[in-house]
Amino acid sequence: MHVFKQQLQQLSLYFNYIISLPVSSYNMRQRLTQTFLRLLALLTAEVLVLGLAMLLCLALFFFMAHLVFVARDNTLDAALFAFADRFSSPAMTQVMRGVSFFASFEYLLVVPPLVVLVFSFFRGWRWLALKVLLISFSTSILNQLLKRYFERPRPETALLEQSGMSFPSGHAMIGGAFYGVLIYIVWRTVRAEVWRWVLTLLLTLLVLLIGFSRIYLRVHYATDVLAGYAIGLLWLMLSLYFMRRLEASYSRKYEQQV
Incomplete structure (x- = not known):
């Protein structure tokens, strides 16, 4: 502002x-x-x-x-728990556990640094690597700060053990920001418009499925997930905006020196 x-x-x-x-x-x-x-x-x-x-x-x-x-x-939370229960089965539970893994702490501890490492080998992609690293790291910190501030306990009927507070959902917030950066990179680097839309839809679908998996597994309320999406997207937009300005400023200074 x-x-x-x-x-x-x-x-x-x-x-x-x-x-x-x-x-x-x-x-x-x-x-x-x-x-x-x-x-x-x-x-x-x-x-x-x-x-x-x-x-x-x-x-x-x-x-x-x-x-x-x-x-x-808790009307919204109860309604979405009831909706998720319609799909309940041992096989679906395994699928949802697998989907949830793609925004887990273990996954995000390894994959973003690997993406940064790969991007670092390409000279024109180093700013993109920096964006992936900073946004993933800062979103994780912000999520922990918000969890400690609100201190909402997790649902008591969870299908798997999960530590920490519930609001906002870390999977929705951090995963949404990470895959949101990847969507941004897709639109910056992929030339074919068809592939841009295909990759964007696939990544968006993955983010939505991750959020649904947290509700299905009852490790988060629906309000946790929606709040995570909202604040994660907000932080992503703010970060990309200011990092683009920083990138443009750095490029101008570099051109003046040359």
């Missing part, structure tokens, strides 16, 4: 400068006005859409927190 205010102040100063130009500088004023309008269009497209998406994520997170800790309404 502070960065957004600074951008608006800079644009306001720029606009005042354009207006103050003398009539003899009409052509220059026209060119500057066109440049200003292009900058304003970019600002509107990126910042406003991004800001709206982040506000929606924040609203969803606080709504889930309100349901759990203020209203103490």
